[in-house]
């Protein structure tokens with residue numbers, strides 16, 4: 001999907017995004033986020049960039065690491081607006097800076113961040129390799145990348161239930177609440193098309209990352225990838 005189209009889609013679903021995240025995942029996404037951010041604990045990152053930050057949930061979770069600086073960027077102004085409202089309600093507007101920005105063209109100097117995080121974002125990059133190489137550029141040497149992304153379960157039985165839920169129930173419920181005809185059909189399609197697991201590990205390696213670990217979550221329906229510059 002083209003970037004402008006992607007931004008329009010997220011602008012449109014932004015008001016219902018958080019609600020649908022919790023409804024469709026039965027709230028499990030919160031524990032996935034916590035686990036992913038906890039992996040950075042021993043790195044003690046002082047500057048963190050959250051790419052495709054959306055309504056800022058991952059950036060907010062990153063504050064548990066007590067960094068000096070957290071910046072979130074996203075191409076959808078609609079998602080960022082909701083994120084800013086959330087930060088204001090939580091009195092966190094001075095703790096996280098939310099900026100418009102594209103993963104493939106990051107508006108930061110090289111070697112600016114100790115850690116980069118991306119939750120449910122890499123799958124949406126128009127050009128995955130370009131996005132990953134831009135991330136590599138803004139990370140400090142020795143810095144860490146943590147990616148949380150949906151993945152397709154391997155077990156045939158789990159896969160059957162997952163397929164029904166994700167390809168039938170999710171688009172129906174998503175359409176009902178978001179009033180967007182395409183977004184929640186795009187979601188399972190983009191997950192199926194994403195090179196998950198070992199394929200994503202190889203792509204990370206090809207883009208310079210090393211020491212990559214991979215953690216499959218909840219029967220393999222999501223995966224955390226962690227790599228170093």
Ligand SMILES: C[S@@+](CC[C@H](N)C(=O)[O-])C[C@H]1O[C@@H](n2cnc3c(N)ncnc32)[C@H](O)[C@@H]1O
Pocket residue numbers: 003006007010051052053054055056057058073074075076079101102103104118119120121124125126
């Ligand atoms: C599924 S949402 C995830 C939001 C948030 N990270 C979360 O965990 O809830 C995907 C986000 O990626 C953003 N996005 C898609 N392509 C992008 C790009 N090239 N650069 C920056 N953000 C992008 C969308 O606007 C959207 O807010």
